[in-house]
Amino acid sequence: MSKTRAVISQLIDLVGREFVLTSEPDTQAYLADWRGRYHGSALAVVRPANVEEVAAVVQVCAVAGVPMVPQGGNTGLCGGATPLADGQSVLVSLSRLNRIRATDAENNTLTAEAGCTLAAVQQAAQAIDRLFPLSLAAEGSCEIGGNLSTNAGGVHVLRYGNMRELTLGLEVVLPDGRIWNGLRGLRKDNTGYDLKQLFIGAEGTLGIITAAVLKLYPRPRSTCVAWLAVRDLQAAVELLGRLRAWVGERLSAFELIGQSALELVIRHIPTMRLPLSVAPDWSVLVELSDPHENAELDRLLSTFLETALESGQILNAALAGSLAQAAQLWALRENISEAQRIEGFSIKHDISLPVGRIPSFLAQADRALQAAWPGVRIVVFGHLGDGNLHYNLSYPALEENNALIARSREVTRIVHDLVAALGGSISAEHGIGQLKRDELRRYKSDVELDLMRTIKAAVDPKGLMNPGKIL
Structure with missing residues (x-):
């Protein structure tokens, strides 16, 4: 029996025949990225159901010297979850690891498996009257493991930070199949190296993230959304500084939209309408939020906008008068990528x-x-x-x-x-x-690249984890 057939046979024994995909119709959706730019090949697509099965899959591949490519919702934009074209890798889909393992309202934490969609995590937080603030256009299909592996940001980084700031603990299957359980919900833990940060943003090149302890926040009960036409880019930057000084932590989003981006959305998304009479050169989408129901955010923002109009920093403004109108303004921003894809x-x-x-x-x-x-x-x-x-x-x-x-x-x-x-x-x-693998070599210093290679060699000495990515 060839090595390939032996590995596939062992994987079938581990997770079941229906969860080891080898035929082209079954594997096709896993082997291309969302943009259609990268198309790869794989020995098989394996879909384990829990961390123990992930560890067993990794052990089989490690012994056989077979590379592995972790994949979540496959919404990435840089080909990080697409296998190379050589067909030598096993693609490990984490989508069946989709349980919310625990919620803790008192500690403001939630433990989710890597295959949970971002939307599912948001809903689990809402069920205990909390907020998980990461918000992306692909939140219905992107998965937490991918969000962690790319250190996702989204529209609320301004207030809450990216995934590095939103994560307290991880569970990771290492390249030799061992399970590191670092699922600790502590804000203070000064016991040596902060190992979780090695894996966040590593794009699966150091191990496979299988679960995470995530930070939760008070759920907003008041929100205010406005679309602004700004005089120019410098005015937008100055407006950001003034608004942060005016509303403090209530400012949760400050999005810039150029005229060309807005026009593409209006052209290709039939339900979209211009929020103002014309598409200005530069628009800003602002969101304020507060955990108190009577925060009077509309009044707070309206007062600020009056002074900005008088100073000429903004030319016009549309303040959402309802949740539906706020959603419509956000839809203009969130549909830009889809409009570009259609174009x-x-x-x-x-x-x-x-x-x-x-x-x-x-x-x-x-x-x-x-x-x-x-x-x-x-x-x-x-x-x-x-x-x-x-x-x-x-x-x-x-x-x-x-x-x-x-x-x-x-x-x-x-x-x-x-x-x-x-x-x-x-x-x-x-x-x-x-x-951007080749670009990284141009812009990272030799010292930084040497440190990254040293870490990679120490954690994954056989180079089996997501080969051809980052380094």
Whole structure:
């Protein structure tokens, strides 16, 4: 019996024949990323049901020297959960690990398995009158294991932080099949290295996250949402500072939307309507929230907006008068990625910068790119409150756009070099995966790369965990 057949036979014995997929119709959905950019191959897709089965699967693969690719909801944007094309890996789907193991209202924590969707975790928190604040457009399908592995951010990082800040403990299956149980719900634990941080953001290259203890917060009982037309980018940055000083911790989101992004949503999503009479050059979506029912957030924000209108920082504003109207405003923001997907391929960048340097970056990048590719369409949106921009380029005409896509490396070099020069990062919340693996070598120092390789070699000496990603 060949090694491949022997491994598949052992996996079937461990998890059952119906949960070891080998035929092309069964495996196809697991072997391509959400954007359709990466297509891989695998010996099999195995779907364990619990941490013990994950550990047993890893032990079989480790003994046989078979690489493993962990995968959650497969909504990643950098090819991190897609196997390489060599067909040598076993893809380990965590979607059956979907239990909420515990909730603790007194400790404000929730323990969820890696295959729980983000929406399921949000609902479990709400059931005990708490909030899990991570919020993403893909929250109905993305899974907690993937959120952890990419250190997901989303729209509320401004107030609550990303997954590193939202996680207290982890359970991880190590590359040799041992289970590390670090499921501790402690805010203070000063007993050596904070091991969980090794695995958060590691994209499955150091082990397979199977469960996590997550932080919960008081559930908001008052919210206020507004769509603002701002004078320019500098005005948006100044407005952010003034608003934070005015409302403090109540500011939970401050999203920037460029005109091109808004126009794509209106064009491709039939239910969407402009919130103001025209699509301004730059819009900001603001959300305030408070755990008190009578927080008078509308009055607080309205007073602030009156002064901003008088000073000329904002040109117009639409304040949501109901939960339905607030949801409609958020839908404009959350449908940008889907509208871009319908429009066609674009060159995408997920970058972060010090907030005050964002206007300078956008001005310099626009000049450089328009000089090299006149008339290129630049679609900008993102989380201005934490300095994270999604900066995407395309041409409306198919032939021109294909020519641009073929020169992606040159486009990306202009963008990433400028980001680095301004003290930013080439990956804010999407991870590295396959897409930015080579870019990482250009922008990380030799010392940083050596440290990362040392950790990888120590934890995964055989190099079996998610090969070809990050390093």
